[in-house]
Amino acid sequence: MQVPILKQGNYLIASVQSALSDDDLRLLRDDLSDRVGRFRSTGVIIDVTALDVIDSFATRTLQSVAQMLKLRGAYTVIVGIRPDVAFVMVQLGLTLADVGAALDLEEALEHLNRRSHKPNEYRTMRTGDPRGSARGGGAPSRPTLSGVNRRQDQDEKPRSGHASPRSLEHGR
């Protein structure tokens, strides 16, 4: 089954709907790699909430997708690893290097915004190039997504168990 990929500002969001076969994973990798180039995406979110098992093969594949996207200029955040899946991954000694992790979509977007903001602000200040800030367009235009704001958001976490549509609208 093909994994649907949504474009959200500078980011791509792939929601894995069911257990993936090797071909599906290959397709996902090629799809993401292609679109990262086409849309100049700087971040990719892979939602794995629907996966009830993440074994060594799935880990290796996700890892290679993330590393490949990194070489294409995009950072990957994995979203929604279930607690018992995380437990088994730790028992198996599986780790994901060079990959961010977040509990839900909202947090993942925030994670990417934090990453993309710093260099963009720096570039805007240095060159005064208006495109510098336009390129961060996936992010809310407020440049104040600082640690303080983040902490407040985390305190509110229990309310935002699911990705809120609000956070999706920000990037338009």
Next chain:
Amino acid sequence: MADESRINISNAAEIVTARRQGRVLAVQLGFDGSELTVIATAISEIARNILEHAKDGEVIISRCNHRRKCGICVVARDSGPGIADIDQAMQYGYSTHKGLGIGLPGTKLLMDEFHIVSVVGQGTTVTMKKWRH
């Protein structure tokens, strides 16, 4: 209640079938929470091993009892090339394929009992059990 299910493994979709059946039987046997994920992951690893090394084989999932203990037994059987050096294959991080080398040793960590018998040229049989605590 079916106490045994047998799944042929010859493509990736059947790995998913195997772990799903394993989960169903494990629920019937009274396993819950993370134990279900542990069992499903172990089946997934072992079934993938069949696919990668022997191309095809079968996974048999059944109920098992020992004294007053009850548990789930998973047998993975193939008639592939076999494993020449089992000690080496069971080493964490060792892989003849391009894998992570976590499949076999990792599965052993997940389960309570794990036995592997292999004859070069004839095939490999892995028998593993998880007891309900």
